Amino acid sequence: xxxxxxxxxxxxxxxxxxxxxxxxxxxxxxxxxxxxxxxxxxxxxxxxxxxxxxxxxxxxxxxxxxxxxxxxxxxxxxxxxxxxxxxxxxxxxxxxxxxxxxxxxxxxxxxx
Amino acid sequence: xxxxxxxxxxxxxxxxxxxxxxxxxxxxxxxxxxxxxxxxxxxxxxxxxxxxxxxxxxxxxxxxxxxxxxxxxxxxxxxxxxxxxxxxxxxxxxxxxxxxxxxxxxxxxxxxxxxx
Numbered sequence: 175x176x177x178x179x180x181x182x183x184x185x186x187x188x189x190x191x192x193x194x195x196x197x198x199x200x201x202x203x204x205x206x207x208x209x210x211x212x213x214x215x216x217x218x219x220x221x222x223x224x225x226x227x228x229x230x231x232x233x234x235x236x237x238x239x240x241x242x243x244x245x246x247x248x249x250x251x252x253x254x255x256x257x258x259x260x261x262x263x264x265x266x267x268x269x270x271x272x273x274x275x276x277x278x279x280x281x282x283x284x285x286x
Numbered sequence: 287x288x289x290x291x292x293x294x295x296x297x298x299x300x301x302x303x304x305x306x307x308x309x310x311x312x313x314x315x316x317x318x319x320x321x322x323x324x325x326x327x328x329x330x331x332x333x334x335x336x337x338x339x340x341x342x343x344x345x346x347x348x349x350x351x352x353x354x355x356x357x358x359x360x361x362x363x364x365x366x367x368x369x370x371x372x373x374x375x376x377x378x379x380x381x382x383x384x385x386x387x388x389x390x391x392x393x394x395x396x397x398x399x400x401x402x
Contacts, residue, residue: 176328178328180328183326208390208391210391210393215395215396216395216396217290217376217393217394217395217396218329218376218393219393220390220391220392223390263328263329265329265391272317272334272336273331273334273344274331274391275331276321276328276329276330277328278326278327278328279328279329
């Protein structure tokens with residue numbers, strides 16, 4: 175059973191606008207979350223993370239929001255750029271755990 | 287440069303012919319793992335290793351074997367490949383087994399495997 179879900183397989187956004195990618199999880203033991211970005215023919219690369227002691231973490235154009243009560247996190251990209259076009263995976267783990275669980279990915283297309 | 291290197295990057299093989307995908311990391315990481323990526327299923331963990339000689343099954347271990355004889359290497363072995371193992375495989379490593387803050391996963395570039 176998928177413990178981390180990304181319900182939107184794809185998203186298209188105009189350049190300069192905000193991209194919002196969503197992720198839901200079911201396991202209440204998860205307390206550390208990451209977002210990865212993947213270009214075709216490359217491995218996923220780390221983008222941003224958040225632990226459950228925070229509800230927001232920001233790094234430049236990228237902000238991750240965590241709503242623990244809803245078991246939901248989102249990645250905001252502002253402003254979106256064509257180079258952001260990629261597949262984005264969210265992942266979750268328990269801080270004391272030794273496995274990360276990944277979502278199915280959302281393919282973001284930023285239209286120039 | 288911090289790297290996870292896996293080989294081969296692309297392989298077409300026939301059903302039943304044993305193959306090994308190698309993985310090596312140069313970051314002295316304790317933890318290594320293998321994932322497969324399939325359409326609509328995301329990244330699923332096959333096996334992981336918390337240190338030398340310590341391995342454990344992930345979510346989809348059937349049909350695969352691994353070994354961890356040295357800290358830097360973690361090969362994935364398909365003893366008798368079948369067409370349902372056609373997939374994109376990623377090796378990954380991170381500093382320590384626990385998912386502590388800042389303990390980022392580093393991925394290799396992926397190995398496309400087709401079993402006919």
